[in-house]
Amino acid sequence: xxxxxxxxxxxxxxxxxxxxxxxxxxxxxxxxxxxxxxxxxxxxxxxxxxxxxxxxxxxxxxxxxxxxxxxxxxxxxxxxxxxxxxxxxxxxxxxxxxxxxxxxxxxxxxxxxxxxxxxxxxxxxxxxxxxxxxxxxxxx
Numbered sequence: 376x377x378x379x380x381x382x383x384x385x386x387x388x389x390x391x392x393x394x395x396x397x398x399x400x401x402x403x404x405x406x407x408x409x410x411x412x413x414x415x416x417x418x419x420x421x422x423x424x425x426x427x428x429x430x431x432x433x434x435x436x437x438x439x440x441x442x443x444x445x446x447x448x449x450x451x452x453x454x455x456x457x458x459x460x461x462x463x464x465x466x467x468x469x470x471x472x473x474x475x476x477x478x479x480x481x482x483x484x485x486x487x488x489x490x491x492x493x494x495x496x497x498x499x500x501x502x503x504x505x506x507x508x509x510x511x512x513x514x515x
Contacts, residue, residue, distance in 0.1 A: 377426035380419070381504035383468060383496050384430060384447050385409060390496030392504045393423070401504035406493035412450075413457070420458065428454065428461055429507045431468030431499070466507040468499065 376396050383390035389412050391404045407415045419425075430451055433443040455463050 377424035379427050379429060379504060379508065380404075380425045381429040381466070381500045381507065382412075382431065383500040383503055384412075384443075384450055385496060386443070386446060388493055388496050390493075390498070390500035391415075392497065392500035393425075394504060394508060398426075398508060401501045401508060403497040403501045406496045413453070416454075420461070425461055428458070428463045429466050429504055430454075430463060431503045432465035434467055464507070466503050466510070468503055 376398060378396055379394040379398055379401075381392045381401070383392075387409055388406050389409045390406050392401050393404045394401055405415075430447065433441040433447060435441050451463055451465075
């Protein structure tokens with residue numbers, strides 16, 4: 376089975392997570408500068424088989440799309456053009472940053488470590504992917 380890859384797309388940094396080949400567990404992979412994201416994805420997708428890319432869908436509390444969708448949508452369109460054989464799905468990313476910070480607190484990460492925005496983005500991508508996989512299992 377191929378891996379799933381999730382992206383927590385940001386203006387400056389983008390968190391990336393992947394599943395294991397059996398698509399059971401999500402693991403943080405890295406955080407990359409958004410300006411180098413397509414180069415990173417090209418390298419990764421040439422090395423690993425990915426069956427689906429999951430992108431965090433930025434929504435507001437009232438369920439409307441947030442301002443960041445203006446950046447996410449062109450990114451996803453370009454992704455679909457470059458990799459037409461890999462489906463791209465959206466998954467709601469509301470609260471993932473807060474959940475990531477809480478995960479860090481629960482894991483005993485000191486305050487200084489919790490200020491590491493790159494780690495927060497990577498954990499957010501992991502939360503998005505885990506939620507996506509759980510949602511797919513619930514539908515089956």
